[in-house]
Amino acid sequence: MLPPQPAPRRITVSVDEQxxxxxxxxxxxxxxxxxxxRRACPCAGCMGGHDRMGELPDPEIFRLPSLQRxxxxxxxxxxxxxxxxxxxxxxxAGIHTWKRLRAICPCGDCAG
Numbered sequence: 001m002l003p004p005q006p007a008p009r010r011i012t013v014s015v016d017e018q019x020x021x022x023x024x025x026x027x028x029x030x031x032x033x034x035x036x037x038r039r040a041c042p043c044a045g046c047m048g049g050h051d052r053m054g055e056l057p058d059p060e061i062f063r064l065p066s067l068q069r070x071x072x073x074x075x076x077x078x079x080x081x082x083x084x085x086x087x088x089x090x091x092x093a094g095i096h097t098w099k100r101l102r103a104i105c106p107c108g109d110c111a112g
Contacts, residue, residue: 006024006025006026006028006098006102007024007025007080007081007098008022008023008024008025008098008101009023009024009025010022010023011023011075011083013034013073013075015070015071015072015073018033018034018035018066018069018070019031019032019033019034020032020034020037020073020075020085022101024102028102028105028107029107030101030102030105030106030107030110031106031107032062032101032104032105032106033062033066033106034066034070034073035066035067035068035069035070036061036062036064036066036106037085037096038068038070038085038087038091039057039061039064039067040057040061040062040104041091041093041094042094042095042096042100043091043093043094043095044093045093046091046093046094056100056103056104057104059104059106059111062104062106062111063106070087070088071088072088073085073086073087073088074086078095081097081098082095082096082097082098082100083095083096083101084096
């Protein structure tokens with residue numbers, strides 16, 4: 001089980017830079033490549049079944065070159081615990097919780 005994590009203070013998407021950035025309440029900053037977030041989708045279909053939905057992606061996914069440019073990702077709140085991203089390909093089934101996003105933070109301090 002993932003430990004409790006602070007909620008985001010601000011979430012921004014830069015299509016020019018192809019990143020989603022989160023400023024957390026504790027002052028930490030996380031920057032996720034959009035294509036890596038799409039490949040790390042936590043939905044049952046992308047994860048390979050409901051029994052694998054709690055698994056975290058291999059951190060290497062955030063170091064791989066982008067395979068696709070995302071022009072219109074739409075980010076919306078899911079209650080007070082997560083976001084859903086609707087991607088250009090229409091996929092919107094993944095719910096990215098604050099705990100999961102913080103656990104997969106690709107920064108040097110978190111990813112080691």
